[in-house]
Amino acid sequence: MRLRSFAAVAAAAALVLAPAVPAQAKIVSACTVPINVPTRLSITEGRQPVGITSPGGLTCFETVMVEFDLIGGGGALGMFSIQPEQLGYQKGVVDYAGPDRGFAWRNNVTGTYAINVWKATLDSSWASRNGYSTTSDHANVVLSTSTIDVRYGARTSLTTTRTTAGLRLTGAVTRYSLYQGEPEWVAQPRTTVTAQKLVNGRWTNVATAATTSKGTYAFTVKDSTRGSWRVVSAATPGVWSATSTTRTAKSATVTTAKVSAVKANRKGSKATVTGKVTTNAGSGHLATSGVRVKLQARSGKAWKTVATVRSGSKGSLRATVKAPGTRSYRWVVVGTKAYRSGISGTARA
Structure with a gap:
């Protein structure tokens, strides 16, 4: 897996120092560890892979530890660490996943998390050869982003039926749940869904509706021509938007x-x-x-x-x-x- 260039990021991004890394610590630019973290995470399974990458090959550091802290309080999503000898790191991949089903923070798992560096120690041999201290000097960790938006993933289904009143669109919106007492996918009620038709190569909004308490929707649009249709569910603070499979509706017949x-x-x-x-x-x-x-x-x-x-x-x-x-x-x-x-x-x- 290739990591995008960090040249621009390294020039603009600042290391976010959590209490474990003293504010007065000397950051060693000669040992720069770039870490690419996605800006958003969609949870669609237990232990959801986060998709963090970092180019392997560096041996100047001993351990880097990074934690995801919910902004505004409420706890941490978790922490991951990197060591040069890890096989995943050598291949450019950081093996880190989100929480299991049954996660205690049923209501707090979604939100915006600050990405904080808790540890960035130098390798003792490398530090000795280059005149640095392993106690007062620290590796320069460059993050691709300072926050990550975590929400549940959603699914939107769609069925189209030609009636004499027009084209009827029906389906349901569900979202993933980490709560052990619920099914993996639960109804997403009171969510806006938008019907879109492909017109001249562009998806065009045609009509909107809201899902019921059971997450279902149904509405009829005045349309009699052949075309491709899809339905898009709106994002909420805790759930990402979802787009249905595209359906082709034939022309209305008499x-x-x-x-x-x-x-x-x-x-x-x-x-x-x-x-x-x-x-x-x-x-x-x-x-x-x-x-x-x-x-x-x-x-x-x-x-x-x-x-x-x-x-x-x-x-x-x-x-x-x-x-x-x-x-x-x-x-x-x-x-x-x-x-x-x-x-x-x-x-x-």
Whole structure:
């Protein structure tokens, strides 16, 4: 693993001295130890690797110890140390990971941590050869950043469905949890999600919604054209933003509405007729609410409209009409721009 150049950082960054390294300590620039720490950490597993690197090959120092201290108080995330003989350091990698699941600071693990150098001792042989003291002189530790932002990682799922009302987007937002009493991934409630469509090579915001108490979301956008879609959940102080997998939605189609499960039941002078209406806008025939449907009764050789209703939440149809005698009934869907008219089979009562 290669480490980026520290020339600019070394010129501008100052060593952050914690109490273990005296403020009056002499910093030896001839023994400069660059350490590359990421500015952010997303926790998506127990013992999350932090991704710290440092070029190997230096033998002028004995031990460097660095701690992550929560700014504002609340404890430390942990400490890592580097010695020249470590195999990982020789390969440019610092083996350091975050806390296990069951971490005691359930509410405090996230936040901004100051990166403090607690120890930076010189190698005794190197110090002796170069005229330095191992007690008053210290290695020059150059950090790529002075802070690290630690938050839980999130996941956002997405399903797209074509309906006659538009493109329906549904899914859920979850975040990782270090708390032993919870599942690894828990619901992320009351989080803003933004639907984006790829337009001319750029992701464009189309609509927003908020997740429920269970972390789910659902909203419909007025769109009928083919395109790529994704949903982005907003970051919070303790959870990073997450982007869903990209989904491709086909263009909306106009097909004939269908009415099935037609039944008729006559009791006395009235007949009750039921059914179920479905429409297909590109995702197969789905139960559709709000569809205007006429109930027709056969009178001789002609069909006469005896009632007009709108389908219920699951596409259900129901109408009760006067029935002077036994006759046949059928449903006729009133066509729109989204679907063509359709005629059901008949039921007799």
